[in-house]
């Protein structure tokens with residue numbers, strides 16, 4: 001069910017933002033007396049065996065941040081050496097070995113024939129933190145990621161490409177545990193309740209998922225649970241048609257729980273594999289919405305005490321950090337079991353997904369990367385991290 005591949009070209013806004021920021025940070029403080037030739041990866045291979053590389057790290061520095069990172073700060077000699085060669089920790093990182101080289105981008109650029117480099121010190125880490133926060137990663141996550149990034153790299157001279165690659169590595173590390181496709185159970189019908197604020201992309205996501213399930217040979221029924229808005233029902237019907245999946249509707253304004261019950265009955269009768277229930281997303285009237293959702297759940301449990309088997313929260317990436325509040329709110333209303341993040345194409349706010357993974361550890365089942373039926377990708381942490389940071393594969 002993976003259609004991965006569109007993300008890299010579509011997440012350009014996020015990567016452009018990070019890239020520009022990183023370029024600016026690195027170029028800000030380039031030492032003019034820097035050695036004339038930064039060794040290329042192949043040249044540097046000869047330096048691997050140099051004894052100073054293996055020296056123990058310097059003891060604790062002066063600033064609080066240095067104290068925090070003291071155990072990972074490399075010695076001066078190492079600071080001058082080529083990253084990736086002198087830092088076996090990076091080179092053997094399991095996230096890196098099978099996919100990309102430690103420093104995948106060319107080093108020689110610009111008028112002087114080499115990329116600008118800057119020592120990774122406290123100032124630079126602070127600037128990196130700010131850049132990540134401005135990319136919607138949230139303060140806690142930005143601090144954690146920069147702290148991890150400093151490990152084994154603090155005091156070294158790094159190019160933008162090296163920082164990007166290291167950032168991608170740290171981001172992928174945060175994202176890896178949550179990259180889990182929507183589980184399919186041996187249960188008929190498997191009930192998937194879809195929640196989220198209006199406009200987050202619930203309808204579109206249901207249509208895209210239905211299409212993928214259908215292509216995978218599953219029979220699917222959709223219930224248009226936002227019965228109070230005729231337009232929402234109409235949209236879902238359009239998506240049902242596109243996906244080739246029946247959509248059950250009820251009279252405008254009727255009880256969504258009763259529709260859910262009827263849909264359960266129908267899905268059972270038809271022997272459907274999956275029942276996807278759309279719901280309203282009126283957060284303005286939170287108490288009503290909470291009551292509506294819990295009633296739907298109560299009613300479908302009369303049919304199957306284990307239902308809903310999944311409660312998927314759909315979030316709009318363009319809302320940035322607001323998505324964090326939405327997870328908090330919806331988790332109070334329903335037992336959210338996983339997330340789908342939509343509209344990752346064309347937004348500079350994709351970093352919020354890193355924040356969500358770090359904060360809630362909820363599975364990320366899929367990501368929306370466009371308005372077409374095939375624009376739903378499985379979530380791949382390495383590809384996402386690479387796309388977000390602008391690392392070329």
Ligand SMILES: Nc1nc2c(ncn2[C@@H]2O[C@H](COP(=O)(O)OP(=O)(O)OP(=O)(O)O)[C@@H](O)[C@H]2O)c(=O)[nH]1
Pocket residue numbers: 196197198199200201202203204205226232235281342343344345367368369370371375
């Ligand atoms: N670019 C882009 N647009 C998307 C994506 N997912 C949904 N959209 C668009 O976002 C808008 C809202 O999507 P819907 O699926 O109608 O959202 P909803 O949550 O069902 O909203 P209501 O019907 O108002 O409850 C539509 O214009 C979609 O085409 C995506 O991954 N990328």
